[in-house]
Amino acid sequence: MTYGLGILLDDGLVMAADTRINAGVDHIACMKKLHLFEHPGSHVLALASAGNLATTQAVVTLLNQRLGHSGQEGNLFESSTMFDAARIVGSTLREVLAHDAKDVEPYGDPTATFLFGGQIAEGRQELMMIHAAGNFIAADGDTPYLQIGESKYGKPILDRTMRRDLPLPEAVKIALLSFDATIRSNIGVALPIDFFIKRADLLQPVDLRRVPADDGYFKAVRDGYAKAIGKALEGLPLPEWFEKGDTRGP
Numbered sequence: 641m642t643y644g645l646g647i648l649l650d651d652g653l654v655m656a657a658d659t660r661i662n663a664g665v666d667h668i669a670c671m672k673k674l675h676l677f678e679h680p681g682s683h684v685l686a687l688a689s690a691g692n693l694a695t696t697q698a699v700v701t702l703l704n705q706r707l708g709h710s711g712q713e714g715n716l717f718e719s720s721t722m723f724d725a726a727r728i729v730g731s732t733l734r735e736v737l738a739h740d741a742k743d744v745e746p747y748g749d750p751t752a753t754f755l756f757g758g759q760i761a762e763g764r765q766e767l768m769m770i771h772a773a774g775n776f777i778a779a780d781g782d783t784p785y786l787q788i789g790e791s792k793y794g795k796p797i798l799d800r801t802m803r804r805d806l807p808l809p810e811a812v813k814i815a816l817l818s819f820d821a822t823i824r825s826n827i828g829v830a831l832p833i834d835f836f837i838k839r840a841d842l843l844q845p846v847d848l849r850r851v852p853a854d855d856g857y858f859k860a861v862r863d864g865y866a867k868a869i870g871k872a873l874e875g876l877p878l879p880e881w882f883e884k885g886d887t888r889g890p
Contacts, residue, residue, distance in 0.1 A: 641828030642673055644688040644788040645798075645815055646755040648767040648779040652808045652839040652846070653757050655767075656815050657688040658823075659850075660830040674834040675700050676848065677707065677758075679717045684758045684843050685725060686836040690789030691752030691772070692744070698736045699752065703729065722766040726756050730774035737772075753788045758838065765840055793825040794818030808837060808846070813861055816851070820862045831858070 644657040657673040673696070677685040687703075689696035706714040714732060719725040737750060744750035751772035759765040767779040769786040779786050784804040787795065801814050812835065822829045830853075837847040851858050 641826065642690045642789040643791065643794060643819060643822045643826075643829045644673065644690050644755050645785065645794065645818060646688065646757050646767045646769075646779065646787075647785045647802065647811045647815060648757070648765070648804070649784060649808065649811055650805055650840065651811075652837065652842075653686075653759075653765050653767060654808065654811045654815055654838075655686050655688055655755060655757050655836040656819065657690075657755075657834055658819065658829045659832050659834060660828060661693055662828055670832065672834060674836060676836065676845065677703065677716050678844070681843060682761050683717050683719075683725075684838060684845060685716060685760075686755075686757050686838075686845075687729065688755040688788065689752060690754075692748070692750050694744070695733070695736055695740065695750055695752040696754075698740070699729070699732050699754075702732050702736070719760060721763055722756075722758065722760055722768070725758075725760065726768045726770060726776050729754060729756055730770050730776055733770065733772070734774040755786055755788055757836075759841070759843060761843075765838065790822055790826050790829050794822040797821060808839065812837065816858055816861050817865055820858075820865070831855075 642658055647654040655674060659670045659672060661671045662668045674688045703716060706712050707717055709715060714728055716725050716728055719728060741750045753772055754770040756770055757767040767786060768776045769788060770776040781804050785798050785802050797814060797817050819833055831851060833851040835849045836845055838845050
């Protein structure tokens with residue numbers, strides 16, 4: 641299992657994915673699941689993956705192989721819009737599944753999902769979730785974030801705090817807390833976490849960063865949030881029935 645998160649802001653774009661892979665408790669390793677496709681001056685595209693590792697690696701490999709062939713179908717750098725680029729990723733996923741799925745199904749789920757974000761030329765930055773069927777949805781102002789993989793544990797803090805008008809550093813902080821909640825509750829998700837951070841209308845990533853297990857900022861945010869929750873709980877009123885001496889409940 642993995643956890644991938646994309647956040648679309650007025651200020652820019654944040655994408656993150658953990659790096660744990662596991663096939664049972666005896667087969668745990670670390671592997672990159674966030675990939676960058678960059679053509680200076682025209683394309684800055686990031687792809688985060690979840691699901692069957694062989695499927696996701698095949699999709700990423702095919703996309704990379706086709707970048708250097710002008711005029712070839714499936715070349716991301718020849719797409720003129722994010723919509724067209726997302727269709728290329730979706731069709732490549734369908735291609736891999738059509739080739740491999742029947743052989744893989746007796747041994748496990750061959751499917752995968754992706755987060756795909758970035759900007760092409762003068763177009764606006766966008767963030768999409770590409771489903772196992774190859775179709776996709778886009779983030780918008782009402783829902784400025786998308787998740788893939790083990791999403792349920794990290795979702796509550798996003799629902800409470802995420803807004804389109806947040807600055808990039810604030811979104812990164814919230815993203816780390818979302819990952820911390822997931823890591824605490826699911827052994828299949830773990831640090832390091834890979835980040836892609838891009839400012840709006842800037843055709844290059846601001847930062848490509850790996851947050852390791854011993855990262856000082858991650859520890860400060862995690863511990864500070866835990867202390868803040870403890871203080872908030874202390875300040876909340878007790879149940880009225882305890883004040884009245886009735887412990888049977890409302």
